[in-house]
Amino acid sequence: MKKLTIAVDGHSSCGKSTLAKDIAKHFNYKYIDTGAMYRAITLYVLENNLYDGKKINENALRYDLNAGKINIDFRYNPKLKKSETYLNGKNVEKKIRGIEVSDLVSPVAVIPFVREYLVAQQRDMGKEGGLVMDGRDIGTNVFPNADLKIFLTADAEVRAKRRYDELKAKGENVSLNEIIKNIKERDYIDSNRKTNPLIQAEDAVLIDNTNLTMQEQANIAIKLAEEKLNEKK
Numbered sequence: 001m002k003k004l005t006i007a008v009d010g011h012s013s014c015g016k017s018t019l020a021k022d023i024a025k026h027f028n029y030k031y032i033d034t035g036a037m038y039r040a041i042t043l044y045v046l047e048n049n050l051y052d053g054k055k056i057n058e059n060a061l062r063y064d065l066n067a068g069k070i071n072i073d074f075r076y077n078p079k080l081k082k083s084e085t086y087l088n089g090k091n092v093e094k095k096i097r098g099i100e101v102s103d104l105v106s107p108v109a110v111i112p113f114v115r116e117y118l119v120a121q122q123r124d125m126g127k128e129g130g131l132v133m134d135g136r137d138i139g140t141n142v143f144p145n146a147d148l149k150i151f152l153t154a155d156a157e158v159r160a161k162r163r164y165d166e167l168k169a170k171g172e173n174v175s176l177n178e179i180i181k182n183i184k185e186r187d188y189i190d191s192n193r194k195t196n197p198l199i200q201a202e203d204a205v206l207i208d209n210t211n212l213t214m215q216e217q218a219n220i221a222i223k224l225a226e227e228k229l230n231e232k233k
């Protein structure tokens, strides 16, 4: 049976990865979190002093990328039954979700050579189909011919509250206002950058999950994917 390529794009912290994982699980497809790749590069920038609090040292970052010093991969953790992000062989899954990385990731994701580098890897990972990839530019740039494109959004304050609850549960000491600010800033930077900004692809289906449960959003998306599969038969 033909396998689909499914793109899930949308705003920060609106549940893209939850939705993408649910779809992938239902169809037994691969799931790829492209945000984790931008986050891993951001962690590299922070850990290697390529950011002085104001400016990213782009020359050094370009050099290190070209020299093959930044290797990102995903490895399945059978205990947690999920795949985790590795940076140069080290598990960075937890570190890349913290507020320090979240604060710097959008400026890093603006840099054209960073995007070029990661988009090439993403296309390679998805060349066989049978995958759900989430991000900001998957339907518009990485896989413009994806079989199904979903654009997910939700009210910014609702997104911030969900993120706040998630971080609190993990024991992080954060303030709700700080998160609202971070989310609004990321929305702005992601949507207004020159290279592959976050925009809804013309042929994407919009899902606003402000008032939906995760199960409801998953049901909607799975139904859409099943329709696409039937069209392909």
Ligand code: DC
Binding pocket: 012, 013, 034, 035, 036, 038, 039, 105, 106, 109, 110, 134, 135, 136, 137, 138, 186, 190
């Ligand atoms: O999905 P996320 O919040 O983990 O993504 C982190 C950041 O990475 C986000 O602010 C924008 C950027 N990003 C991007 O520019 N393009 C992608 N395909 C995925 C993420």
